[in-house]
Amino acid sequence: MPYNEKLPRRETGQLIGSAGILGAYSITKVATSQVRALVAKARSETVVREAREVPPRRPKSLDADIQGAIVDRYLAGRTMKALAAEMKVHRTTIRTVLDRHGIAPRDTQISDTDVARAAALYESGQSLATIGAQLGFNPQTISNRLRQIGVALRDPHGRTR
Template identity: 35%
Template sequence: MIDTIQARPEVAREESPIPRHFTQLSAEQATALADDYQAGIRVKELAAKYGISRETVSKHLRRRAITPRKVGLDAQQIKEAVRLYEQGDSLATIGTRMGVTAHTVRSRLLEVGVRMRSSYEHLL
């Protein structure tokens, strides 16, 4: 049977694109990760740098009681998002323009008290 599989490489089992090993961070690496986060490096970048998932980065930060940053928009961007939304732009359009998701835009607008339009209101 092995000879048959080796003779037909197209049916041979391929390597999984998902690594089957898990990276364990040392105490020094976990401290460096926390310092990097507090210096402003984003979770996605930290995950790539340390070879771990974004969720694992978040777990390390939670263990150290580090408060997560708000996702995506600073105060000036929120002000601009409010202006664009009240002008009639969609959440998706604003998100694309600002490099965040529509959900992030919606969350930040709700936080500052903006009333969301219904999905059909623009037709009225």
């Protein structure tokens, strides 16, 4: 005997109350078995895709004129990052060109005089971001070096930590 034969019905045979509203939606055994069958079928089938051959990327070759321009601009003070953006190549491509021409990269570490200047600026109330922009370094680099020399840093709201 089906479970819903005991439920109250109208004269027309329609179920009364919430059982009538739920109707077919309350019969989960059928839906559950259908879902389980679909999941089992999906697990049993393996999808084999053809391997697509991707051609290897070829590095961008730069003409001798462009390489000379890169060297000249770098020696004039441009950074590798700026040159890469300008030439629309990766920074490592710029570095490779410079290496081929025997040019050593500039020392980008912050000097002791810059650290002393940063400490004076910081103690005068300037932010790490402002100091970093003035000196050409990341604010975190400024923060790290100020901590190393014992400067007490402020929190983001200006209070001493």
